[in-house]
Amino acid sequence: MIVSRTEVVIGRILLIVVLIATVLPLISMISAALQPADVNPTGLVWPSDPQWGNFVTAFETGHVWTLMVSSSLIVLGVVPASLIIATLAGYALGAMKVKGSRWILIFFVLGLTIPFEALIIPLYYQAQGLGTLNTQLAVVFPLLGLYMPFSVFWMRAHFVNVPTELSEAARVDGASVWQEFRSIQLPLAMPALSALAILLFLWTWNQFLLPVVLIADPLQRTVAGALTFFQGQYSLSIPLLNAGALIIITPAIIVFLIFQRQFIRALLQGAVKG
């Protein structure tokens, strides 16, 4: 490959600039979080007396533990159910090619570009009607529906690429639809399923609009939705606000660092297929 020396150098320098710009806000948050809670902090400094206690204060006054539990409940309500429902539908559309698949697929695809804001008003009154308003279910139910177009699209894209010979062979051997699904299709679908699980986890955990609108009590929201509560709580203390926000984003970052390769693959595929 012919790449000129200067291009490589310029490319590297530009990349490093982008990398620094990417971490700068996070470092700046840490810098603010370690400054004394009761004064207005100044930019990037390593404080002479780092206030690690700010994190403890933010954790306690922010009820972070309650928030994590609430977030986990919402994730548990959304992700497993979405995976199961989308797998069934993706199988029907991609592998069985049920009559009318094309139209059903188009019907789902139409939902891919809907901005959540466009539906938030009716979703509020729907939750009020269902009596779920101000409970975690008010967020879980709509998210099941809102993520369904993508999830079905994703699982269908997987099943459509599984060679039909496999299922034909199984059928010749007398396997029922269920047996074929269980012992052939499901194992093959594991990579697609785990990538989808990662995406759904991330989107639910970070979901902001729905919890803010549909759950009045911040302690029952997702952690992301509770950030507004932090802003109110710590409006007078930038160090505590930053400490709280850092605590909130840490779990997702830890999970990301552990499953980094899977995350990046999922996000890239998610971008292309979405």
Next chain:
Amino acid sequence: MTESTAPRRGAARAASRRGTLVGWALLAPALAAYIGFVVVPFGMGIQYSFYDWNGVGVATWVGFENYAKVFTDATLLASIGNAFVLIIYFTIIPVGTGLILASLIRSMRAGAFSTISQAVLFLPQIIPLAAAGIAWSWMYAQTGTINQILGWVGLGGLARPWLADYGTALPAVGLIGSWVLTGLCTVLLLTGIGKIETSLYEAIRLDGAGWWREFFTITLPGLRQEIAVLVTITVIAALSSFDIIYTSTQGGPGRATLVPGISIFRIGFTQSDVGLASAFGIVLMVIVLAVVLPIQRLSRSSR
């Protein structure tokens, strides 16, 4: 021949009928979730948009009045305008940066540096957008990091509370979007450029072409699909931005950073004008579709 296939065909037809039934049963939960929590609310939204309703009292039919208001009210029009300005920061800057970076680096040998850069570039994708808003409000604060850096390089005179200044609030909020999306664009375009035949690059270089010609004759056409995807995602993100703005400026100062998402939220829940908010929601949905569909068309027909 015909005699023996006839019954088998009948059996096949029965099997396929049973298959169709099973298929629909498998589709039912997905359709129920989608119809129940997307299609039905969408219908409700259309219905609300024709009424004057405060959410509690009696609703009165007003026809297209709410829609007329969306297109004549200066504040609402300003919020739509702002959303389109955000495309510069959410789409053009990230995709542009990604393209330049990808075409310069072209291939990254697997190694510690590339693993670390990928992880760092993806960080903004992992943290909630709302947290990005909080992180950057601090960056942009009077005593924050941006002003501090400006001071270091001798541009201290430019220092200001960026998000509170009418002139800089929108670009400042837009750059938060650039920060979130540049990494995703770069990594996706780098992956895409890796798939372009290296012989093409060798040929054009032997031909004596420089970086510019190579960029326009090989890189850009070769990445058409990736670019279309990224433009679609980022344009949707720009037009329907909410989280970042909610936690950084709330639409202010004045209406300098007001976007449709924030407007809908305020009109619907603070001003309790459910009809107008619903109409704006429908309009936003149509705007997004109208902008995104041609991009799909372009990327497909030119292949």
